[in-house]
Amino acid sequence: MKIKTRFAPSPTGHLHIGGLRTALFNFLFARHHGGAFIVRIEDTDRARTVPGTQEEILAILKRAGLTYDEGPDVDGKYGPYVQSERTELYRKYAEKLVASGHAYWCLCSVERLEKMREEQKKRSEMPKYDGHCRDAHCSPEGAVLRLKIPAGRTIAFNDAIRGDVSFASNDVDDQVLLKSDGFPTYHLANIVDDHLMEITHVIRGEEWLSSTPKHLLLYEAFGWKPPTFAHLPLILSGEGGKLSKRSGHAAAIDYFEQGYLSEAILNFLVLLGWNPGGEREVYSLKELIEVFDLAKVNKSGAVFSLDKLDWLAHEHMKQADPKRLVKLVEPFLKKKGLEPPRNLADILRVEQQRVATLSEVGEETQFVFVDELNYKPALLVAKKSNTEEAKDRLGKTQAFLTKLSEKEWGTATLEKKLLAWIKEHTLGNSQTLWPLRVALTGREKSPGPFEAAALLGKERTIERVEDAIQRLSS
RNA sequence: GGCCCCAUCGUCUAGUGGCUAGGACAUCAGGUUCUCAUCCUGAGAACGCGAGUUCGAUUCUCGCUGGGGUCACCA
Numbered sequence: 001m002k003i004k005t006r007f008a009p010s011p012t013g014h015l016h017i018g019g020l021r022t023a024l025f026n027f028l029f030a031r032h033h034g035g036a037f038i039v040r041i042e043d044t045d046r047a048r049t050v051p052g053t054q055e056e057i058l059a060i061l062k063r064a065g066l067t068y069d070e071g072p073d074v075d076g077k078y079g080p081y082v083q084s085e086r087t088e089l090y091r092k093y094a095e096k097l098v099a100s101g102h103a104y105w106c107l108c109s110v111e112r113l114e115k116m117r118e119e120q121k122k123r124s125e126m127p128k129y130d131g132h133c134r135d136a137h138c139s140p141e142g143a144v145l146r147l148k149i150p151a152g153r154t155i156a157f158n159d160a161i162r163g164d165v166s167f168a169s170n171d172v173d174d175q176v177l178l179k180s181d182g183f184p185t186y187h188l189a190n191i192v193d194d195h196l197m198e199i200t201h202v203i204r205g206e207e208w209l210s211s212t213p214k215h216l217l218l219y220e221a222f223g224w225k226p227p228t229f230a231h232l233p234l235i236l237s238g239e240g241g242k243l244s245k246r247s248g249h250a251a252a253i254d255y256f257e258q259g260y261l262s263e264a265i266l267n268f269l270v271l272l273g274w275n276p277g278g279e280r281e282v283y284s285l286k287e288l289i290e291v292f293d294l295a296k297v298n299k300s301g302a303v304f305s306l307d308k309l310d311w312l313a314h315e316h317m318k319q320a321d322p323k324r325l326v327k328l329v330e331p332f333l334k335k336k337g338l339e340p341p342r343n344l345a346d347i348l349r350v351e352q353q354r355v356a357t358l359s360e361v362g363e364e365t366q367f368v369f370v371d372e373l374n375y376k377p378a379l380l381v382a383k384k385s386n387t388e389e390a391k392d393r394l395g396k397t398q399a400f401l402t403k404l405s406e407k408e409w410g411t412a413t414l415e416k417k418l419l420a421w422i423k424e425h426t427l428g429n430s431q432t433l434w435p436l437r438v439a440l441t442g443r444e445k446s447p448g449p450f451e452a453a454a455l456l457g458k459e460r461t462i463e464r465v466e467d468a469i470q471r472l473s474s
Numbered sequence: 475g476g477c478c479c480c481a482u483c484g485u486c487u488a489g490u491g492g493c494u495a496g497g498a499c500a501u502c503a504g505g506u507u508c509u510c511a512u513c514c515u516g517a518g519a520a521c522g523c524g525a526g527u528u529c530g531a532u533u534c535u536c537g538c539u540g541g542g543g544u545c546a547c548c549a
Contacts, residue, residue, distance in 0.1 A: 045547095045548055117545095117546095124476075126476045126545060127546095165479080168477080173545075176547050206480090207544070208543095209478065210477070210478055210479085210544040211545095233480080233542095234543070238485080242543080271486060274487095275486080277489095300479090300542090301542060305485050305499070305500085308498080312499090353512065364510090429508055443509085443510090446511095447510080
């Protein structure tokens, strides 16, 4: 049987970073086995649906490279399945459940239900529907439809991650399947769709583990074969509890807006709960598809660590193709009011070795973007050196650089020539290179003088050295 | 509180009935380098507790403790 997974988010707010990870695991599992991956928008709660969030979710999946390969036609491409467009279907299947005696209409008021739960809590019992309408044959008008949970059963199943899990049916509530507004609840719509779409593996967060018996009972009531379930460990905040909006860092979009490369985000997320076993940790999406193994996913929750994300982000940044980075970084530069220069790819070659995110580009190499440097003359003097020596070296360097041709103006050549020249005249690396670098970058800490000179070009380099000499003279 | 799930360095994790319990991030200390970053070397750092099984448990079983999830006409 062809393996098929789905990602089924609700458009009720920003996509949670844990949701992105769920999508990733579903995607990796399907792709690893040559199966299919689909996306289904679960927007059956009209009150909580937030306009625009469906678009955000899809945009993030696209940016992350998690493509889906089936769905209704939208402008000649696959779109996601959308549950609010399929309500008739759920109603039809709900009726079948009524006909077969697996579900019943319930007209209990919200007030009665609240009072009932309050009393149950007082007796420290689990709040649970008392079955008041089970045999009342309520009219469907304005009623909700409930699933009739059989008594005294043990619902056992084998979770692909957790192994054998079981629940007593007596602890399971008579779940509402159809709300009084006619919309299905998650439980009904989810099961109907997973069956109709022939989903073979349901990979979702652990928060769904305790409602799995309801789902299994629904499959049974319909007479359908349930898929394999796999419940992922939760992402924890480090301060107790799962990562939430309150604990910060929860919205996936934030990471993209901060300029983390998508492959870094994905790589980080997959490591939260899964490890290929070897000592390697840096993987591209393509490599992840090859090595991913659902059975090796951890059972315990994982704390989200920004330190590790930053490290991975830097690793991926170092490996990234500068030409690709050019496109990605442009919006970030513009946001900072920096105009992307023609030699942006060269700048990125230097910058990518030093930063973790796209939003940092332009900080280390700011000297290329600005016309005026702002620094104190004293900064030009290296440790264990003095003003006169700095001036002397700057002057000699300027003369030497002036004689170099444009053709020789590359990082490697400049480094070779300058180093040889310094050695030949015993000028001292520190005494010569420090003032040169500060003259070009204006910073105490910065990329090296050879990279800086190469990025600035001959003319601007000579100008800045001249400017530095002037600063030391006045 | 009921039910369910989980438990190896600070964090992410590997691992086995007998190992100096391995790696990565972070931290600290050196080295390379004009600075910073990179890179290299090194250091400290973990099997929650108690029984049982066993010649021997971090590993298997049970209990405890701890953490988490869930108990809606939300997903």
